[in-house]
Amino acid sequence: MSQVAVENIIREIAALTEEEREQLETRLAEIDEAKWLEEAVEARRIAGAAGIDQSNIDQVIERLRHQ
Amino acid sequence: MKVFFDTNVYVAEALLGQSATAMIDATISAGWRIFCTDYVLDELERVLTDYRHFSNRFANRSRRHVARRCQLVKAANSRHQVPKDPKDSPILVTAIVAGVDFLVTNDTHLLSMNPYESIRIISMTGYYELLVAQGLLQ
Numbered sequence: 612m613s614q615v616a617v618e619n620i621i622r623e624i625a626a627l628t629e630e631e632r633e634q635l636e637t638r639l640a641e642i643d644e645a646k647w648l649e650e651a652v653e654a655r656r657i658a659g660a661a662g663i664d665q666s667n668i669d670q671v672i673e674r675l676r677h678q
Numbered sequence: 679m680k681v682f683f684d685t686n687v688y689v690a691e692a693l694l695g696q697s698a699t700a701m702i703d704a705t706i707s708a709g710w711r712i713f714c715t716d717y718v719l720d721e722l723e724r725v726l727t728d729y730r731h732f733s734n735r736f737a738n739r740s741r742r743h744v745a746r747r748c749q750l751v752k753a754a755n756s757r758h759q760v761p762k763d764p765k766d767s768p769i770l771v772t773a774i775v776a777g778v779d780f781l782v783t784n785d786t787h788l789l790s791m792n793p794y795e796s797i798r799i800i801s802m803t804g805y806y807e808l809l810v811a812q813g814l815l816q
Contacts, residue, residue, distance in 0.1 A: 643739060643742055647740065647742070650739060651736075654736055655692075655695050658731070661729075663694075664694070665690055665694065668686060668725070669785075671725055672725055672784075675721065676765045676766070
């Protein structure tokens with residue numbers, strides 16, 4: 612998408628009413644959530660192949676929290 | 679009920695699904711309120727990217743996924759501390775500020791403080807079993 616196209620969308624968003632803006636935000640959140648679900652399926656497949664389990668997650672959090 | 683999930687729960691939801699997903703979904707379905715803080719959301723992103731198997735985009739999207747379902751609380755300066763591990767203190771303090779009933783974590787230092795004031799500090803397994811016992815999860 613070109614910079615011009617992005618600017619046009621931004622202008623259209625700026626012209627929305629409050630109600631329309633809320634609808635847009637809700638719709639964008641739904642799209643984002645659907646994308647997360649898709650990506651989580653793949654992430655879980657990769658995690659399984661890499662041997663990542665709850666114990667490993669707990670250890671990584673413990674280590675990073677103390678860096 | 680009010681619940682605060684530590685980072686362990688959200689990373690497990692993203693990478694394992696299964697019981698972590700089930701307990702979060704059951705909590706929401708029960709009408710219980712979930713509280714979170716930027717400290718946990720930052721840590722969630724940091725842990726996911728630290729694994730190097732997962733993209734920054736997925737880490738960032740996971741942050742938004744969590745934020746959509748919780749009420750964000752700001753950690754304040756507080757006398758409350760985790761003596762054995764001060765790095766865990768922001769988790770405890772935020773849970774206190776939010777006034778939660780349950781702090782769900784697999785952090786051993788936090789778990790060793792259970793109960794703390796009116797907060798029950800419980801492991802992921804313990805919380806899962808509690809939901810089952812209450813008929814909120816099969």
